[in-house]
Amino acid sequence: MIICPGGGYGGLVTGPEGSGIAKWLNQHDITGLVLEYRLPKGRAAVPLLDAQRAIRLARANAADWKINPKRLGIIGFSAGGHLASTAITQFDGGNANATDPIEKLSSRPDFGVLVYPVISMGPLAHGGSRNNLLGSNPTPEALDHYSSEKQVTAQTPPTFLAHALDDKLVSPENSRVFAAALKSKGVHHEYLELPSGGHGLSGYKGPSWDAWQAACLKWLANEGLISAKAPKVAPEEIAESGESFHNPYITPSGRSITHVTIISTSDPRVVAGLSPLNWSRTADAIHSPVCGASFKLAFTDTNFAAIQVDTARLNYPSPTRFPIIAWTVNNGPLQTHQLSAKENIITLSDSVANPVIDFYIKGLSPFE
Numbered sequence: 001m002i003i004c005p006g007g008g009y010g011g012l013v014t015g016p017e018g019s020g021i022a023k024w025l026n027q028h029d030i031t032g033l034v035l036e037y038r039l040p041k042g043r044a045a046v047p048l049l050d051a052q053r054a055i056r057l058a059r060a061n062a063a064d065w066k067i068n069p070k071r072l073g074i075i076g077f078s079a080g081g082h083l084a085s086t087a088i089t090q091f092d093g094g095n096a097n098a099t100d101p102i103e104k105l106s107s108r109p110d111f112g113v114l115v116y117p118v119i120s121m122g123p124l125a126h127g128g129s130r131n132n133l134l135g136s137n138p139t140p141e142a143l144d145h146y147s148s149e150k151q152v153t154a155q156t157p158p159t160f161l162a163h164a165l166d167d168k169l170v171s172p173e174n175s176r177v178f179a180a181a182l183k184s185k186g187v188h189h190e191y192l193e194l195p196s197g198g199h200g201l202s203g204y205k206g207p208s209w210d211a212w213q214a215a216c217l218k219w220l221a222n223e224g225l226i227s228a229k230a231p232k233v234a235p236e237e238i239a240e241s242g243e244s245f246h247n248p249y250i251t252p253s254g255r256s257i258t259h260v261t262i263i264s265t266s267d268p269r270v271v272a273g274l275s276p277l278n279w280s281r282t283a284d285a286i287h288s289p290v291c292g293a294s295f296k297l298a299f300t301d302t303n304f305a306a307i308q309v310d311t312a313r314l315n316y317p318s319p320t321r322f323p324i325i326a327w328t329v330n331n332g333p334l335q336t337h338q339l340s341a342k343e344n345i346i347t348l349s350d351s352v353a354n355p356v357i358d359f360y361i362k363g364l365s366p367f368e
Contacts, residue, residue: 001025002054002087002109003034006078009047009132012036016204017077028217030226031067033058037083040133044142047133051087052107056094060102071225073111073157078170078199079129081117082148085178088112088159089151111225112159113216116167116199119174121147126170152181158188160219162212169199190219262308294360297348305349305357311339327359 003025005017012018014036022032037050055072062069076084091108098104118126121134121143134142144150159182163175172193179191192215194201197208220226263270270286299305311322322339329335329349337346349355 001030001032001113002051002058002072002074002084003032004037004051004074004076004080004083004087005034006076006080008126008128009040009079009082010128011039013077013080016200017080020204021075021077024213028226031065042135044133044135044146047083048086048090051083052091053102055087055091055107055109056102056105059105071110073113073225074109075113075115076117077115079118079126079133081114082119082129082133082146084109084112084114085117085119085148086146086151088157089148089153108155109157111157111220111223114159114161114175114178115212116163116170116172116201117161117174117178118170119148119178124171124173124177149177149181152178152185152187154185154187156182156185156187158223158225160190160192160216162192162194162215164194164197164199164201164208166196167199188223190215192216294358297355297357297359299349299355299357301354303349303351303353303355304347305355306345306347307359308345309339309343311341311343323361325359325361327357329355329357331356331358 003018003021005013007013014034018034018036022034025032033054035051035054037047037054040046051074055074058065058067058072059069062072074084074087076082087107088109088111091106093106093108094104096104118129121130121138130138134146159178161175161179163170163172165172175191175193179189182189192212194208194211196202197206201209201212217226297305322341324336324338325346326334326336327348329352332352339346348357348359
């Protein structure tokens with residue numbers, strides 16, 4: 001995936017919107033190529049030319065780079081989202097007469113991902129991005145040409161968009177008009193409107209940041225662009241989270257469990273099901289910032305399910321202050337348990353096949 005950082009066409013945010021995104025993609029077996037495109041400085045066509053060249057270059061090197069040239073997408077943020085939107089609406093099939101073999105290849109991305117993007121150069125435009133791209137007195141023709149909502153056709157590739165309702169810098173109306181244009185042309189798309197986070201989604205962290213990433217991965221899998229599977233976990237993370245299973249784990253019924261599959265809280269199947277109003281996520285855990293929250297867990301091909309907790313972080317003066325959890329398995333009897341100091345694993349299901357667990361916690365939570 002070609003990554004276009006934002007920066008208002010006056011700079012490049014290559015950290016969180018560049019290398020940070022490449023790292024996230026790599027965790028999901030997706031190659032990320034950070035594009036440090038040239039800034040326009042009065043040359044409006046230059047960023048798009050760089051994006052098109054990057055797409056052709058990736059296709060030309062697909063075998064060496066071990067990427068699929070037919071699943072080559074582009075992702076952009078803010079002004080980089082505008083660049084990505086021009087790449088998915090203004091492309092060509094290559095120049096068969098070119099002397100450079102790379103220029104003979106198509107510049108059409110196979111899909112696009114636009115995150116809090118600048119789309120329009122009209123009244124909805126981010127003024128700084130428009131001025132940096134087109135100058136202070138652009139012609140009506142230039143405004144139309146670089147208003148991506150006006151360039152959508154039936155050939156525009158499938159697109160995922162995400163934008164926060166409270167984005168004051170780049171109005172979410174940009175994403176709305178682009179989604180409407182995609183719909184009018186019958187282009188597969190999904191628009192995720194996030195309840196909060198502003199521009200940059202709370203500094204590239206928190207519930208809204210997690211939510212767009214999880215929804216994007218799910219959309220890519222549904223479109224057949226990636227395989228639906230859990231992300232890679234570093235060996236040291238596996239060792240830490242699986243420490244209790246180095247020796248057989250004895251369940252409450254006396255069963256000996258010697259093999260488990262650990263599902264990380266960073267797994268998109270987990271993150272996608274968390275309400276940002278009730279749950280937040282750190283690198284190694286999910287937390288409830290409110291004094292009561294719930295979620296549903298559904299498992300297949302097993303009759304054992306447990307949840308790891310880290311109560312060492314809870315320095316309560318009294319055992320009665322520890323959170324209380326409650327759950328049912330396949331709509332069975334309600335079970336309850338009050339967490340205690342140094343607790344690590346809570347068995348939720350010990351013998352029910354394909355358990356569906358409705359889970360609730362009262363009090364702040366420490367789940368890993």
